[in-house]
Amino acid sequence: MTEINQIEANDLVQLQGFEGKTKIIKLIKGQSHQSKDGVINHDEIIGLNWGETIASHMGKRFFCLRPALDDLLRSVNRKTQTLYPKDMAYILLSMGIGPGDEIVEIGTGSGAMTIAMAHSVGTSGKVFTYERRPEIQQTAIENVERLGYSQQVEFVLGDVVDGIGQSNQRALFVDMPDPEMYVEQFKNCLQIGGFFACILPTTNQVSALLLVLKRNGFALFEVSEILHRYYKPVARRLRPADSMVAHTGFLVFARHVDENELKDKL
Amino acid sequence: MTEINQIEANDLVQLQGFEGKTKIIKLIKGQSHQSKDGVINHDEIIGLNWGETIASHMGKRFFCLRPALDDLLRSVNRKTQTLYPKDMAYILLSMGIGPGDEIVEIGTGSGAMTIAMAHSVGTSGKVFTYERRPEIQQTAIENVERLGYSQQVEFVLGDVVDGIGQSNQRALFVDMPDPEMYVEQFKNCLQIGGFFACILPTTNQVSALLLVLKRNGFALFEVSEILHRYYKPVARRLRPADSMVAHTGFLVFARHVDENELKDKL
């Protein structure tokens, strides 16, 4: 693979300090990055090789790394509560999202999941993402743009109660507090066999959603939770970290199946 | 998206029973699928729409679903212990694998992770996967072929001790019992800033690997574990499942950074 190894203008660079501090910036000729650790001129980074280090005017050194999706997702401006990489990763795999796919998202939020999906479907795919609140959508648009995924994302401002513009979709991801109110709309959006996924913080919401999904031609349910436990990466004193994120949300998966078959049988 | 909704010959179909039983088959004209639940002729499935049901000669009904990546991964012939979707998903996201990427895998095993990576990189990407044992590799080749990912996978039979044919790679995934013996080879394979990921079952292996990685120009370590807790999807009696898979492996992530910088500093 003849990947270009030199950092260029307009690249996103992850400045990773020795002590674990991390910041993702977009390199603009003539600009500079300022933090408590000092000033770094973008022009000094442009032309370096990926992986080299740069020092601030205060002498603090940072690795100049190509940001990973994981890093990008953590850098997203969070005006709303967002999913964690552990959840996003499993949702994507569970619905089998890959290059060229289309997917519909209800509840854009800050756009973290939008970006994860846009990354997975690539420029030949498409993510349609719905958000009711204009100012939240604006944040997401900026996040998606900054990280270079605008081409494959279509933002829709509006309430799902008015219907979802896409139909016959193979995958739908929902992140909203009362999804049980919109199951009819979800059904009209999904093809038979299509994948439905949802994240919900409380057990009561999960119960409410399951009840309505089961009455409306959904089947093959999975409810699960992903827990991510970090360890202190010290060879001679290996141990779990003292505290952990104990809950982000319950994941609910289902598939839209042939309703008449279900009615006959269940 | 004008996706064709009719099931065709040579398609992979997930036969999903009402009671949760699932089987993925490849539709070959004239063939039939036999199980304890009866016989189903492939020709009866060809021409159905995705999501419709088919009955065996014994009257047992199955949904005919497009298999998701998750389902495909669980169907892989397991002569070796394989990763679980929860682990594969997080590794892919954590290394930012997406359409068009190249990645090197050491330890093909049954090919489950190979398939997950092949799915993520798509036909414009490439997965180089190394395996020492010819019969294990053969299983993986068959699995990859059956699921339709052969185009983007290159199988290499051989021992990593003799070196990895690729260099300047951005991502390397390792699934072998003694990775600490081959860190030199990993370094030569990865570009500066490149992503290293490994799964290991025991704490002793993690300690051994961390020790050698730190001495050899790797940094930015993460050691973590993904736990997946299922719930019984019953609205009025929502509760976690009685038992769970409590351990598959510890995940070790690191990045290959500029060695001289590290030597100066650390």
Add this chain to the structure above:
Amino acid sequence: MTEINQIEANDLVQLQGFEGKTKIIKLIKGQSHQSKDGVINHDEIIGLNWGETIASHMGKRFFCLRPALDDLLRSVNRKTQTLYPKDMAYILLSMGIGPGDEIVEIGTGSGAMTIAMAHSVGTSGKVFTYERRPEIQQTAIENVERLGYSQQVEFVLGDVVDGIGQSNQRALFVDMPDPEMYVEQFKNCLQIGGFFACILPTTNQVSALLLVLKRNGFALFEVSEILHRYYKPVARRLRPADSMVAHTGFLVFARHVDENELKDKL
């Protein structure tokens, strides 16, 4: 401590095999213990020192150990689903049960928790335990007797709907499917400041109980879950066990406080 180290008739002995098999028996002169591993005469064990081994007629050897509470609890005849040691231990500590205490239990079941409480309060304490079903109670009576805790346990056959005979109690433990129906009775049983604890398998039950407790002069709630993760105890390949019990029940704790104060304030 001048503990007698010799095993005597009528002692409970834990026969612990080298391969982890364990069985607790009561030594009766002239009797013998039969299993797939062969016959052991009780008289051969009587007179041994604690910790010595005995061989069956087939040559299988077993350690003769003093059973711990944990071992005894696991040996209890389980006609009903019982709590696990992890749960029982935390409930006891959380309610501060100790020597000389009185405690009321609603839902005797197989008597496992009854035994754990009887052990903690000792012969100077008292456990009042209620059970509706005579045949279940009979099993519990036998279990408690066999393990030698009859002195401090008072079995009551009856439905809590008819009231709890004890009042002004400092601790009440409830293990029944619909505790929210009997909160009035719980209140009349507990002193102001008294400890209430309950185990419930589903999230819906927890919600239902919390709602009624809050309306009836209970406060200082804790809802939690105890997870117990075993490791393979192998020094050079230390790792979590492959599977684990993922759920026994949710624990709900509350204290009965001054109702008027609560009404003024909350």
Add this chain to the structure above:
Amino acid sequence: MTEINQIEANDLVQLQGFEGKTKIIKLIKGQSHQSKDGVINHDEIIGLNWGETIASHMGKRFFCLRPALDDLLRSVNRKTQTLYPKDMAYILLSMGIGPGDEIVEIGTGSGAMTIAMAHSVGTSGKVFTYERRPEIQQTAIENVERLGYSQQVEFVLGDVVDGIGQSNQRALFVDMPDPEMYVEQFKNCLQIGGFFACILPTTNQVSALLLVLKRNGFALFEVSEILHRYYKPVARRLRPADSMVAHTGFLVFARHVDENELKDKL
């Protein structure tokens, strides 16, 4: 039960605020308790009934509750890292500690576990607890005294390398960083069949200890971890707390068995 329900001088009282703040104080005639929430005169509490509320001079109200063991343990002055109730509870149950028992503790620390054990054995039992550091021991002595458990605790200042004064013990609990150095001493302290328990923060320590225990006549190992997951106790929005204590320590249990038998067999 004719429990006296009136609060008296010298009682320990748990002042529990409506917002969850909690403080345990000892009532001394004429003294007052001061905090950010205002001043409370002890004399105003003396004579109240347990469970009533008291207001500070600023009008903040607190329930006056009998402290539970759990509450007392959390109030212990912590100059050293202490065990959590979840761990203490399981260790006590696993070793079957109850009224009248003797137990030896190595590593008194702040005395939290000492108190938990003293509570369980009662005034007819005995806890021998060893600590090397005089100032740490002093803290423990004060904690044990303040909570009223001095009668059944014997503090020993000294290093275990010099041996443990007690022998033929049925239970030994060890909380020190390098227990593998003192297995000979542990063996001399325990009777055949005796219970050994230890808490250790790192996997490396667990491996080191297991190795030495196995070579020295210990058997029937259990290595496990207790995880405690709290839920927000809100009926209509029931969900796990956002974060949790992810690690306190690994628990190692073993029993001292007949060495010669082991040598013959293992």
